[in-house]
Amino acid sequence: MGGLYLHIPFCQSKCGYCAFYSLVGHESYIGDFAGAIVNELDGRLSEMALPVDTIYIGGGTPSLLAPDVFFGLADSLKSRACAAGRESIREFTVEANPDDVDETIADIWASSGVNRVSMGVQSFSDKELKIIGRRHNAASARRSYDVLRNRFGNVSLDVIFGLPGQTFESWKATVDEVIRLSPEHVSAYSLMFEERSRFSAMLEAGEIMDAGEDVSSRMFQYLAEAMCSAGYEHYEISNFARPGFRSLHNSSYWKGLPYLGLGPGASSYDGKRTRRTNPSDLKAYLHRFGHSGAYSGKEPFYEEECLSDEELVEEYLLTRLRIAEGICLDDYRNRFGEKEADRLFLKASGLSRLNGDVLSVNKQNIALTERGFFVSDDIIVELMP
Template identity: 40%
Template sequence: MAGLYMHIPYCRRKCIYCDFYSGGDRRARWQELADASLAELQSRKSEVCGDFETLYLGGGTPSLCPDSELRRLTAGLRSICGERWNVSEATIELNPDDVTDERVEKWQEAGFNRFSLGVQSLCDEELAAIRRRHDAATAVNAMELLMQTGCDVSVDLMYALPGQSRRSWQHSLDRVAAMQPQHISAYALMYEDGTALSALEKQGKIRRASDGEYIAMYCTLIDTLSAAGYEHYEISNFALPGHRSRHNSSYWQGMPYIGLGPAAHSYDGDRARRANNPDIEGYLASKGICVPHQTEHLDDAMLLDEFLLTRLRMCEGFAVDDFRSRFGKNNTQRLIAEVRKEMPHGGIEMTAEGTVRLTRQGVMTSDSIILDLASVLS
């Protein structure tokens, strides 16, 4: 299988924590963006093998895209892929205050059967602190409208927000879990260089949560959603049985995908990664032909690092036999020795069936465990 990702590079207002590439929607050139994206796919579809089985429109704010252009875009994608179009999961990211009955119907007509809703919090003070466009009531209304469609709904939440307490985090979790969306993604607030959030912290206007607060809120997340029937299948992702994100899971499983649009990333499933330049004007000027981009060739050590980084994010981990087939006997022996050495510390385990995976304790410090393991093997 292969995936298709398209980056919609426009936002009405940038959230203070966001470091994704985007520009203001007042200058959006929707028709040109769709034309360039379709031309890019036409010129690049042979870069990956297999049928295209997932589609994901991310951003930016894809729900700002006019319905007519969105419908033309998805029809064009299907036409260009031809017999290779076998998409069973088509996701579009939405901002809550863009969700109306009419627009939900239009998104379904365009072929989307999965909605990813950027809720972040159900406390108005927290939403205002990170400069989201919506309030809690609008988010709840959007969830209700989307869940009436029968399509899968994924809700994004964030924790360790400015002014957020464990009690308010529990409040947001309880309200969302009670509505039973099929999927929930929850991310710790990150202070990325160059963002308004990072600048406010440097000015002393915002206090970053302590490590203890991060861990406590993450434990609350796992306990609350597990009790509500959700499967914790990836470090930041939870799903009701049978409702994992196929598109995002393909990233963690090393499957190929093509990314269209400015700043979009691609992977051929082997050794080549590509990143389109983060330049809206340059992308539109290219008209989707010879799009300015950077390419990275993955050597053996990089492939091993990426394998550990992606597979250990998943609750299943990876099979030692799979690792051996990819990286050879010597690396496998070193892997087994290192995992056995670390097992007494409680962060990683190897099952009797030969599966290596993080424990619940290990998930809390996953970055350091994975980096330490990769440094030993490389």
């Protein structure tokens, strides 16, 4: 089983916290780009793990794709992903900016086979939205949610805590509003001051302040308790879902399954030890895949990295301990051998004896508890070889 990810590197404005590869003021390239990404897919079909279970169009801002462009692109993807006529796509997600959502585009998404929309709301405070540089406000986010709600049985909302100007009370109001709207899925991230983001420079210049560990921790605690009381499963550190609505596509990243990532800056993983990453360069990408038809595949555009045994173990621990199921020790033993499995079990058992409410350990499984999610970084570091 495999996933297909498309990175759409266009945005109408740059959010203060964002370090993703996306360009402002390049929308005139969108038409060419849609053709180029299909050419890239054609040249890399042999890398696609079949059957393709999930398609995820992210970015950037995929909701900037005009209805006809989106329809054509989705059609091309589905025809190539459904190899040998097998309709295998279980989840087809598109990311949306609230400002771009209207009845027309939502209808096109639905008729293109999209069955899940992930909308970046980030906050229901107009003041915070302005500070982070979002184009929408709380009222337009609610309107867009209603448009999606009427068409899709699976809607996800993204929110962020620890924002500049955010207080515990305003975060609580955002969480309460999310619960009132009742989406099937919620992703809630702690603000990170990523190196290439505007906020990172502002933090360094003393123009904004970090929320601080205590406040962030209280915010996370409120989020987790409120979401679980409202019937959501806390299935990954930053993700909550109603039963049956966990993100299949993102789960494949956390479970080390293969996926093919297309577009500038996108990464692919073969599920074994090879990672391929396209350079974050729209111009070079269009030069390579635009106009000239299908890509020959002889000289790869991507850069390839072969993960060492040590890196594989680190990556496994980093991703599997993020999910509520944690690590299946039989699977770990099969991948990394008896000696490494014994080391991990002994280390985890010791930690669990010292602090039983953060790590649950038995002969089959090692997993962070709900309390352990709060201190996950420290525990994962402790468990590393």
